Amino acid sequence: MSFLEIRKATKSFGSVEVLxxxxxxxxxxxxxxxxxxxxxxxxxxxxxxxxxxxFTSGEIRIKGKLMNGVHPSKRNIxxxxxxxxxxxxxxxxxxxxxxxxxxxxxxxxxxxxxxxxAEMLQISALLDRKPSQLSGGQRQRVAMGRALVREPDVFxxxxxxxxLDAKLRVGMRTEIKKLHQALGTxxxxxxxDQIEAMTLSTRIAVMNLGYMQQFGTxxxxxxxxxxxFVASFMGSPPMNLIPAKVEVENGSLFAETLxxxxxxxxxxxxxxxxxxxxxxxxxxxxxxxxxxxxxxxSADRNSSGMESIxxxxxxxxxxxxxxYVTSTLGxxxxxxxxxxxxxxxxxQLMEFVINMEKAIPFDxxxxxRIA
Amino acid sequence: MASAPDIAVSTGRVARAGIYIFLxxxxxxYLLPLFVMLVxxxxxxxxxxxxxxxxxxxxxxxxxxxxxxxxxxIGVQPTGLKPYFWNSIKMVTLAVAISTILGALNGYVLTKxxxxxxxxxxxxxxxxCFIPFQIVLIPMARILGIAGLAGSTPGLVLVHVVYGIxxxxxxxxxxxxxxxxxxxxxAKIDGAGFFQIFWRILLxxxxxxxxVSVIWQFTNIWNDFLxxxxxxxxxxxxxxxxxxxxxxxxxxxxxxxxxxxxxxxxAFPTLLVYIVAGRYFVRGxxxxxxxx
Numbered sequence: 001m002s003f004l005e006i007r008k009a010t011k012s013f014g015s016v017e018v019l020x021x022x023x024x025x026x027x028x029x030x031x032x033x034x035x036x037x038x039x040x041x042x043x044x045x046x047x048x049x050x051x052x053x054x055f056t057s058g059e060i061r062i063k064g065k066l067m068n069g070v071h072p073s074k075r076n077i078x079x080x081x082x083x084x085x086x087x088x089x090x091x092x093x094x095x096x097x098x099x100x101x102x103x104x105x106x107x108x109x110x111x112x113x114x115x116x117x118a119e120m121l122q123i124s125a126l127l128d129r130k131p132s133q134l135s136g137g138q139r140q141r142v143a144m145g146r147a148l149v150r151e152p153d154v155f156x157x158x159x160x161x162x163x164l165d166a167k168l169r170v171g172m173r174t175e176i177k178k179l180h181q182a183l184g185t186x187x188x189x190x191x192x193d194q195i196e197a198m199t200l201s202t203r204i205a206v207m208n209l210g211y212m213q214q215f216g217t218x219x220x221x222x223x224x225x226x227x228x229f230v231a232s233f234m235g236s237p238p239m240n241l242i243p244a245k246v247e248v249e250n251g252s253l254f255a256e257t258l259x260x261x262x263x264x265x266x267x268x269x270x271x272x273x274x275x276x277x278x279x280x281x282x283x284x285x286x287x288x289x290x291x292x293x294x295x296x297x298s299a300d301r302n303s304s305g306m307e308s309i310x311x312x313x314x315x316x317x318x319x320x321x322x323x324y325v326t327s328t329l330g331x332x333x334x335x336x337x338x339x340x341x342x343x344x345x346x347x348q349l350m351e352f353v354i355n356m357e358k359a360i361p362f363d364x365x366x367x368x369r370i371a
Numbered sequence: 372m373a374s375a376p377d378i379a380v381s382t383g384r385v386a387r388a389g390i391y392i393f394l395x396x397x398x399x400x401y402l403l404p405l406f407v408m409l410v411x412x413x414x415x416x417x418x419x420x421x422x423x424x425x426x427x428x429x430x431x432x433x434x435x436x437x438x439x440x441x442x443x444x445i446g447v448q449p450t451g452l453k454p455y456f457w458n459s460i461k462m463v464t465l466a467v468a469i470s471t472i473l474g475a476l477n478g479y480v481l482t483k484x485x486x487x488x489x490x491x492x493x494x495x496x497x498x499x500c501f502i503p504f505q506i507v508l509i510p511m512a513r514i515l516g517i518a519g520l521a522g523s524t525p526g527l528v529l530v531h532v533v534y535g536i537x538x539x540x541x542x543x544x545x546x547x548x549x550x551x552x553x554x555x556x557x558a559k560i561d562g563a564g565f566f567q568i569f570w571r572i573l574l575x576x577x578x579x580x581x582x583v584s585v586i587w588q589f590t591n592i593w594n595d596f597l598x599x600x601x602x603x604x605x606x607x608x609x610x611x612x613x614x615x616x617x618x619x620x621x622x623x624x625x626x627x628x629x630x631x632x633x634x635x636x637x638a639f640p641t642l643l644v645y646i647v648a649g650r651y652f653v654r655g656x657x658x659x660x661x662x663x
Contacts, residue, residue: 052556073562085553089575098571099561146557 001064003028003186004049004154009058011044018044019210021058026203031180031187035197036207037233042190043158045207049188050079050156062153073102078147079156082163084139086131086146093127096145117149120179137168144179157189161196173199194234198222206230225360228367231287237337240293241362242330244286246279253277255286255361257330260312265329270305270356273371284370285362290324292358293336295344296351305356313348327352412436412631419627435628439617439636443629446605446616452633454606455613459593460640462524462609466531467588473532474539474584475577479569481540482547483555493544499537504597515602522604530602531592539584546580547573582651590641610637 002025011019019041026032034042047053049060051072060067067075078099086095096117097110105113118124121141131139140160147155160176161169177200180187191197197204197218204221206213206229213233214226225231231239244255244267253272259265267286269276299306314333315326318340325336325344336352344350361370382390411419412435414428441451481493511530512521520526550573558568574581599609608616614637618630645652 047556050556050560052559072556072560077560079557079560081553081557083551083553085551085557087554087558087572089572098558098563102562102567146561 001061002026003030003063004188005059005061005064006049007059007061009045009048009060010056011041011048011053012056017056017210019048020212022205022212024205024212024215026186026188028186029184031177031189031200031202033197033201033204034188034190034207035192035194035204035233036213038192039209040207041210042192042205042207046079046156046158046188046190049154050077051075073099076150076153077156078150078152078154079158080143080147080160082159084131084143084163086139086142088131091128091130092123092134092142092145095131095142096127096149099146099150113149114145117145120148121145136164137172140164140172144176148179148183153186155185155187157187159191160189162191162193176200195236198234204234206233208233223358224369225287226369228285228287228362231360231362231369235289237290237324237335239287239289239360240329240332240334242286242288242332242334243364244284244330244361246276246282246284246361248277248280255284255359257286259309260314260328265309265311267307267309267354267356267359268305269359269361270303273361276361276370279361279363279370283364285364285367286330287360287362288334288354289358290335290337292355293334293352294338294355295342296353298339298342299353300355303355303357305359307354307356309352309354310349311352313344313346313350316344316346408631408635412628412635414628416624416626416628435626436632436636438626439629439633443617443626443633444620444623445613446620448605452610452613452617452636455608455610456636458524458603458607459610462527462531462607463589463592463640465524466528466535466592467585469528470532470535470539470588471581471584473536474541475543475574475581476569477536477540478543478545478547479573481544482550483552483568483573484565493540496537496540499534500541504534508597508601511598512602522602522607524603524607526602527598527607527609530598531588531595534598535588535592538587542580542584542587543577546577550576579651582648586644586648586652589644593641 004024004026006022006024009019009022009024010017022045024032034045036042044053048055051067051070055068062075062077086092087098090098093114096114100110100113114127115124118127121144123138123141123145126134126138126142131142134142140163143160157176161172164172173196176189180200189196189200198221201218203216204218205215206221208229214221214230221230221234225234225239228241232241242257244257247254247256247266253269253276254266255269256264256266296308311327311329313325313327317324317326321340323338323340323342323344325338325342326333327336328334338344362368363370407424410427411424413431413433415430415432415434418426418429439452440456441453442449443451445452445455477496481489515521515526515529518526518529520529554572555568558572563571593609594611595609596611596615599612600615603609603612614633617633
């Protein structure tokens with residue numbers, strides 16, 4: 001039995017079903033990120049875990065205890081809201097201790113817990129201020145302090161960083177990770193930012209339109225996406241999805257596609273799955289991450305599946321640490337990630353080296369990964 | 372610049388002076404009735420009957436004020452307005468407090484504890500704002516009779532509370548609709564109950580709208596004549612009815628100076644409420660309209 005277990009969680013508002021039979025299992029101390037585009041149901045699911053929304057059907061268990069119908073304050077959870085939701089009429093100290101006061105914790109204990117948390121988050125100097133006198137980052141810390149002080153079984157975060165500016169966001173992201181490592185408390189974290197999902201999580205649930213797309217570790221999600229949606233949602237720039245045809249020759253499997261001039265190029269699959277053979281002479285979608293397409297110098301020498309093609313560079317985008325090079329494969333813009341000093345010019349014909357160990361075939365109809 | 376003035380059009384010096392003179396003239400014009408009332412309440416009756424309404428008193432006297440307050444003939448009793456003033460204070464204080472608290476509770480439930488049919492219910496509550504007083508006089512009299520509250524201050528309080536709830540609910544519902552629901556959710560997770568969330572989270576942030584509700588209710592209830600005249604006995608009559616009885620008496624000499632003093636006394640509490648809380652009134656009415 002898992003620490004937190006969600007079985008067939010379904011949510012309808014009237015006749016509209018916004019969440020379809022979600023199944024989630026996580027162990028104690030895990031960092032689960034619910035990620036997906038807006039309207040995918042991730043915040044609804046979080047609110048259901050918190051007890052702020054009812055289940056239409058399905059079950060939730062924390063530590064093996066059925067939580068359906070249990071009041072939010074009795075679930076031993078703490079939540080950090082996107083808007084921080086700090087009580088505007090109370091000081092920082094009162095904000096942090098309000099929950100304990102409601103639970104009848106004696107004043108001395110409340111003060112001790114508050115001071116411990118304030119020190120941990122470095123907000124001791126702010127305790128007498130009102131939320132309106134704090135900056136965005138400080139409010140964020142206070143909101144986390146309010147959650148931390150309760151020593152909950154599960155922390156729930158609802159897009160906690162999306163109101164911060166870009167620089168502060170990266171800093172707070174690291175701090176959240178540090179806190180999780182120091183405390184070891186289970187976290188469920190909602191975000192629409194796939195980088196936050198990748199960097200923070202031990203487990204990711206990718207959601208779209210109320211359906212679970214894939215549930216797995218960040219590595220699984222990134223390297224073996226279950227379908228085209230996950231492949232294109234996770235990763236920046238997203239995975240290249242190239243129309244191709246499967247060819248079999250001398251027992252080897254090839255993906256045949258077109259280069260810039262419309263001539264055929266063949267890419268040999270390094271590790272074809274069992275069922276790929278059945279796609280002989282049929283169309284597939286070939287998924288290749290930008291970092292799996294490079295120039296000869298920075299190609300992975302240990303890979304057994306390096307395929308080399310000549311292609312025309314259409315656009316280069318220097319991004320400081322890397323340069324993104326766009327070319328055309330199978331009629332689609334295909335982005336390659338190269339070294340910053342690769343010295344590539346638009347209009348240049350050059351050699352691209354593709355790491356076919358990292359290539360993932362998808363069925364064009366079902367959009368599922370071909371195993 | 373710490374605080375740039377928020378004006379749409381900037382004007383020249385001459386135009387500005389013109390505006391001020393214009394405004395000053397109008398202010399004086401509007402203050403004229405108050406001036407006449409004040410001046411005449413401070414002179415002996417003989418000076419008024421002598422035909423000099425606008426002039427300052429030749430002999431200054433507070434006698435009319437004292438008479439209006441404690442010895443003037445109201446109906447059959449020479450009690451002055453004093454007992455009726457306290458009747459009104461009792462009635463207004465209770466009715467304003469109860470209707471404001473109920474309106475706040477209604478607004479809280481209608482926005483933060485939504486349920487099936489809540490918008491229809493709100494529509495019905497709102498409907499009560501548009502029912503003319505006269506229509507409900509007879510049914511209200513029946514109900515007060517059945518409840519045993521006819522002719523008493525609690526009866527009047529009930530009538531005004533029932534009539535006020537529509538408006539107070541409207542104010543608080545609209546105010547709380549802009550109040551972040553995340554705060555209520557956070558408080559729920561923190562373990563606060565229905566009333567704890569109301570007292571500890573919502574009410575402390577409701578200052579402006581409480582002021583609006585109190586001013587609106589206070590003015591309406593204090594100035595109400597119809598309900599006061601219909602549903603009160605001699606010992607529960609409010610100020611407005613007493614003032615009418617003072618001014619409209621058909622026997623004896625018309626003591627205009629006493630009447631002026633009485634009218635000012637009757638208007639004083641509402642005036643005071645506006646002076647003390649008026650700026651919050653405008654602020655509360657505007658809350659949420661520009662920026663949340």
